[in-house]
Amino acid sequence: MFIELVDALRCPVPHEESWLVAAAVRMEARHIVEGTLGCPVCSAEYPIRDGVVDFRRDGGPVATTHVASDAELAMRLAALLNLADAQGFAVLLGEWGAQAHELASIVETPLVVVDPPADVVGAPGVSVVRSDGDVPLASGAARAMAIDDGGDSRVASAVRATRAKGRVVAPVSVSVPAEVTELARDDRMWVGERGAAVSPLVSLHVRRST
Ligand SMILES: [Zn+2]
Numbered sequence: 211m212f213i214e215l216v217d218a219l220r221c222p223v224p225h226e227e228s229w230l231v232a233a234a235v236r237m238e239a240r241h242i243v244e245g246t247l248g249c250p251v252c253s254a255e256y257p258i259r260d261g262v263v264d265f266r267r268d269g270g271p272v273a274t275t276h277v278a279s280d281a282e283l284a285m286r287l288a289a290l291l292n293l294a295d296a297q298g299f300a301v302l303l304g305e306w307g308a309q310a311h312e313l314a315s316i317v318e319t320p321l322v323v324v325d326p327p328a329d330v331v332g333a334p335g336v337s338v339v340r341s342d343g344d345v346p347l348a349s350g351a352a353r354a355m356a357i358d359d360g361g362d363s364r365v366a367s368a369v370r371a372t373r374a375k376g377r378v379v380a381p382v383s384v385s386v387p388a389e390v391t392e393l394a395r396d397d398r399m400w401v402g403e404r405g406a407a408v409s410p411l412v413s414l415h416v417r418r419s420t
Contacts, residue, residue, distance in 0.1 A: 211242045211263050211337045212320055215299055218351040221249035221256075222265050222344055230256070239334060261332035264340045272328040272340065277308035284312035290401040291354035292377045293317040301347065302326070303368060304358030306379075310336045319353070325360075347371035359383045374406045 216232045234245040245258040256265050287293075287309055291300050296318035302310055307326025314321055314335040323330060324339045324346075332338040339346065343360060344367035355372045357365055357380040365380075369387050372378055378390050379401045386392045390402040 211258055211261055211332070211339075212335075213237070213240050213242060215320065215322060215337050216242070216247065218299070218322075218348050219247065219263065219339070220346050220348050221252060221254055222341060222346045223249065223252045223254055225251050227348060234258075241332070241334070241337075262338045262340060265346045266340050266342050269340070274329075275327040276329050277305045277327045279308055279312045281312055284309040284316065287313055287356060287379065288317050290377060290379050290399075291356065293319040293354065295319070298353035298373075299351075300354040300356075301345070301352045301368070301371065302356045303345065303364070304360060306356040306358060307338075322347070322352070325358075343367075345371050350374065352376060354378070356380070357384055369404060372404045374404055376404045378402045378404055 217229060219230055220227050221230060228251045230247040230249055232242060232245060232247055234242045236244040241261055242258050243261050247256045247263060256263060293300055299320040299322055302321060302323045304325050307323035307330045310321050310323045310330060320335055322337050322339060324341055326338060343364045349370050350373040352372050354377040355368050357368045357378060359381055365384055365387060369389050379399055381399050386400060386402055389405050391405060392400055392402045394401050
């Protein structure tokens with residue numbers, strides 16, 4: 211886990227958002243390889259092993275899966291996610307993570323991969339996170355997000371973690387969330403843009419004639 215990305219991680223337990231406190235046991239080139247993230251709100255502790263941050267309640271081996279990397283798909287992702295510079299970071303959920311290393315070889319944007327196939331490992335530019343579903347990132351933290359079909363709650367948390375005007379890519383099996391404006395689609399995926407953050411309460415003042 212790239213040390214600079216720790217600021218963007220959030221405890222998945224439902225409570226107010228708070229930064230996590232990192233305790234590194236072993237670092238390599240500004241990446242935490244072994245250590246712990248602690249939540250100051252609920253006191254939960256999350257291990258970092260082999261560079262992977264594990265937010266799962268019942269950590270354990272990840273089912274062995276393999277998804278082939280695909281240079282053409284990685285190139286499309288770079289364009290659709292608009293990763294033209296090294297600013298901020300982008301997030302790949304689920305099977306999109308299989309393209310992380312190919313993508314990291316063509317863009318400078320740091321990548322966070324959440325629940326990638328088991329054989330995707332962390333590397334400079336690629337930080338791996340395991341979750342129980344919801345994306346454990348601060349609201350509006352990510353510049354762009356490739357969403358997988360992981361259920362409504364996960365999709366909502368992914369959109370919430372994407373900044374205003376940030377690109378969102380998803381397979382066509384995911385319907386376009388209300389906060390996202392669709393820009394284009396083909397038979398495999400759609401790309402959209404996250405709208406500006408909306409205030410939670412919008413009141414309409416209607417003047418009544420008496
Ligand atoms: Zn917590």
